[in-house]
Amino acid sequence: MITFTDVYKRYTNQYEALSGLSFELAKGEMAFLTGHSGAGKSTLLKLIALIERASHGQVLVNDQNLMRLPQGKIPYYRRQIGLVFQDHNLLHDRTVFDNVALPLVIAGENHREIGRRVRAALDKVGLLNKERNLPIALSGGEQQRVGIARAVVNRPPILLADEPTGNLDPDLSRDIMHLFEQFNQVGVTVFIATHDLELIKTLPYRQVVLHKGRLAKQGEQSR
Amino acid sequence: MINLNIKNYLLRHIQVMLFTLGRIWRQPLASLMTFMVIGIALALPASLYVLLKNIEQVSTQWDDVAQISLFLKQNTSDTQAQQLVSELKAWPEITAVSYQSASQSLEEFRQLSGLGSLLDTLPANPLPGVVIVKPDSTDLQPDAIGHLLSRLEVLPDVEQAQLDMEWLQRLRSINETGQRGISILGLLLSLSVLLVIGNTIRLAILNQQSEIRVIKLVGGTNTFIRRPFLYTGFWYGLLGGLVAWLTLLFTMSLINGPINELASQYNSQFTLVWLSGSMMLILPFTGMLLGVMGAWLAVGRHLSAIEPT
Ligand SMILES: Nc1ncnc2c1ncn2[C@@H]1O[C@H](COP(=O)(O)OP(=O)(O)OP(=O)(O)O)[C@@H](O)[C@H]1O
Numbered sequence: 320m321i322t323f324t325d326v327y328k329r330y331t332n333q334y335e336a337l338s339g340l341s342f343e344l345a346k347g348e349m350a351f352l353t354g355h356s357g358a359g360k361s362t363l364l365k366l367i368a369l370i371e372r373a374s375h376g377q378v379l380v381n382d383q384n385l386m387r388l389p390q391g392k393i394p395y396y397r398r399q400i401g402l403v404f405q406d407h408n409l410l411h412d413r414t415v416f417d418n419v420a421l422p423l424v425i426a427g428e429n430h431r432e433i434g435r436r437v438r439a440a441l442d443k444v445g446l447l448n449k450e451r452n453l454p455i456a457l458s459g460g461e462q463q464r465v466g467i468a469r470a471v472v473n474r475p476p477i478l479l480a481d482e483p484t485g486n487l488d489p490d491l492s493r494d495i496m497h498l499f500e501q502f503n504q505v506g507v508t509v510f511i512a513t514h515d516l517e518l519i520k521t522l523p524y525r526q527v528v529l530h531k532g533r534l535a536k537q538g539e540q541s542r
Numbered sequence: 543m544i545n546l547n548i549k550n551y552l553l554r555h556i557q558v559m560l561f562t563l564g565r566i567w568r569q570p571l572a573s574l575m576t577f578m579v580i581g582i583a584l585a586l587p588a589s590l591y592v593l594l595k596n597i598e599q600v601s602t603q604w605d606d607v608a609q610i611s612l613f614l615k616q617n618t619s620d621t622q623a624q625q626l627v628s629e630l631k632a633w634p635e636i637t638a639v640s641y642q643s644a645s646q647s648l649e650e651f652r653q654l655s656g657l658g659s660l661l662d663t664l665p666a667n668p669l670p671g672v673v674i675v676k677p678d679s680t681d682l683q684p685d686a687i688g689h690l691l692s693r694l695e696v697l698p699d700v701e702q703a704q705l706d707m708e709w710l711q712r713l714r715s716i717n718e719t720g721q722r723g724i725s726i727l728g729l730l731l732s733l734s735v736l737l738v739i740g741n742t743i744r745l746a747i748l749n750q751q752s753e754i755r756v757i758k759l760v761g762g763t764n765t766f767i768r769r770p771f772l773y774t775g776f777w778y779g780l781l782g783g784l785v786a787w788l789t790l791l792f793t794m795s796l797i798n799g800p801i802n803e804l805a806s807q808y809n810s811q812f813t814l815v816w817l818s819g820s821m822m823l824i825l826p827f828t829g830m831l832l833g834v835m836g837a838w839l840a841v842g843r844h845l846s847a848i849e850p851t
Pocket residue numbers: 330331332334335336354355356357358359360361362363
C-alpha cells in the first residue's frame with residue numbers, strides 16, 4: 320500500500336530530515352512509527368500525504384507514484400487518506416457535525432448521504448450526542464475523536480495519525496488506539512507516529528523506528 | 543443521475559451563497575462600511591451621468607427656439623428680400639422663414655426702446671432688414687447648424703448671419719467633454735471598487751488561513767476554496783450597488799424640488815430625468831461584476847500561498 324524506496328527529504332535549510340529511507344507497508348496493515356524527537360516521523364507522514372515532496376527517491380501509495388503526481392491532482396489524492404493530528408485541526412466556528420461533514424461536502428456528496436455517514440462516523444467514535452456542539456465545548460479526548468471521525472467519514476483506504484494521543488491520559492490513549500484497531504479490522508491501512516512506547520508495546524503491531532532520518536529497525540510484519 | 547448531479551451542484555452553490563451572506567450579516571458594522579464605500583464610489587459617476595442626461599434633455603428642448611438672423615445689406619430692396627425668402631423656403635434644412643423690413647425693424651425698436659423722437663432725428667434708418675430662419679430641429683446635429691450658418695453667410699444679400707443660440711453649441715460641447723470626463727471618473731472609481739473588494743477579500747482570506755489549510759488537508763480543491771470568497775465578493779458588489787442606487791435616488795430627490803421651481807420660473811416644461819429604473823439594474827450589476835472580479839484577483843494572489851505545513 321505504501322512503499323518508500325531510497326527516499327531523501329532535505330528542507331530548505333539543507334538539513335536532511337530523511338535519508339536513504341526504504342520500507343513497505345502492506346495493504347490492510349497496521350503499524351507504528353517511532354523514534355526520538357526530530358527523527359523525521361512527521362516528515363515521513365507529510366511525504367505520504369503530499370504536504371511535502373521528497374527531494375529524492377520514490378514514494379508509491381496505493382499504486383500511485385507521488386513524484387509524478389501533478390499539483391492539481393493533490394486534492395483528489397488526499398481524499399484517499401484520512402489524516403489525524405495531535406492538535407486536531409478542527410474548524411472552531413463550525414459544529415461537530417459540520418467538521419466531520421467537511422470531507423463529504425468537498426467531495427460533493429448529497430445532503431442525505433452526508434447526514435447518514437456523519438452520524439455513522441460519530442456513532443463509531445461515541446459522540447453522536449455532541450453533533451450540535453462547537454469543538455471548544457468538548458474535552459481534548461473528544462476533540463481528538465471528532466478529528467478521527469472526520470478522517471474516516473469518507474472511508475479512505477489509508478489512515479495516518481501523527482501523535483494522536485500526545486495530549487491524552489493513558490486511559491483515553493488506549494481508547495483512541497482501540498478505535499484505530501477497529502478501523503484496521505475493516506481493512507483500512509493504519510500508520511501511527513507516536514512517542515507512547517508504553518502503550519504500543521502492549522499492542523501486537525509492527526514498529527517502524529527512525530533514528531536521525533534513517534531506518535533504525537522495523538519489526539516483523541504483523542500479518 | 544445526471545439530473546441529480548446538476549441538482550446537487552446548484553444546491554451546493556445556493557448553500558455557499560446563503561452561507562457567505564450569513565457571514566456578512568454576522569459582521570454588520572464592517573460590512574455596512576464596505577457597502578457604503580462601494581455605494582458612494584458607484585453613486586458618484588452615476589449621479590454625474592444622470593445630471594448630464596438632464597443637460598442633454600435641456601439642450602434638445604431648446605432646439606425648437608434656435609433661429610438664425612440674417613442681417614441684409616443696406617441697399618437690399620424689399621423685392622430682393624422677398625425673393626431671398628422664397629428661395630430659402632425651398633431649402634430642406636429650413637422649416638420657416640420670415641422677413642422683417644428695415645422700417646419694420648425700426649418701428650419695433652422704437653416701441654421697445656422708447657426712444658421715439660430721438661430716432662426721428664436720424665437722417666436715415668440705420669437698421670438693416672432681417673430675414674429670420676428657423677432650422678429644422680429634427681435632424682439637428684451640433685455641426686449641422688454651424689454648416690447651415692456658413693452657407694447662409696455667403697449669400698450675396700446677406701451682410702451677417704447670426705445664430706441666436708450660440709450658447710446651445712457651447713452647452714453641447716461642454717456636455718460632450720463632461721461625458722468623457724465621467725467615463726474616466728467612472729473607470730477610476732470602478733477600479734477603486736475593485737481594490738476595496740479585493741482588499742476586503744484579502745483580509746477574509748488571511749482571517750481564514752487555518753480553515754483554508756484544513757480544507758486543503760482533507761482534499762478541498764482550489765475551486766472549492768475559491769467559491770465562498772467569490773460569493774462574498776458577489777454580495778459586497780451587489781449590496782454596494784444597491785446602496786449606490788439608494789444614494790442616487792436620495793441626491794436626486796434633494797435637487798428635484800429646486801429644479802422644478804427654477805423650471806417654472808422660466809415657464810419651462812422641464813422635469814428632472816431620474817433614470818431610476820435603468821440605474822436600478824446597472825448599478826447592482828456593475829457592483830456585482832466588480833465584486834466577483836475583485837474577489838477573483840485577491841483569491842488568485844493569496845490562495846496558492848496558503849499550503850498546509
Ligand atoms: N518545514 C521545515 N523546515 C525545515 N526543517 C524542518 C521542517 N520541518 C521539520 N524540519 C526538521 O526536520 C527534522 C525532522 O522533523 P520532524 O518533525 O519530522 O520530526 P519528528 O520525528 O516528527 O519529531 P517530533 O517527535 O518532535 O514530532 C527536524 O530536525 C526538524 O527541525
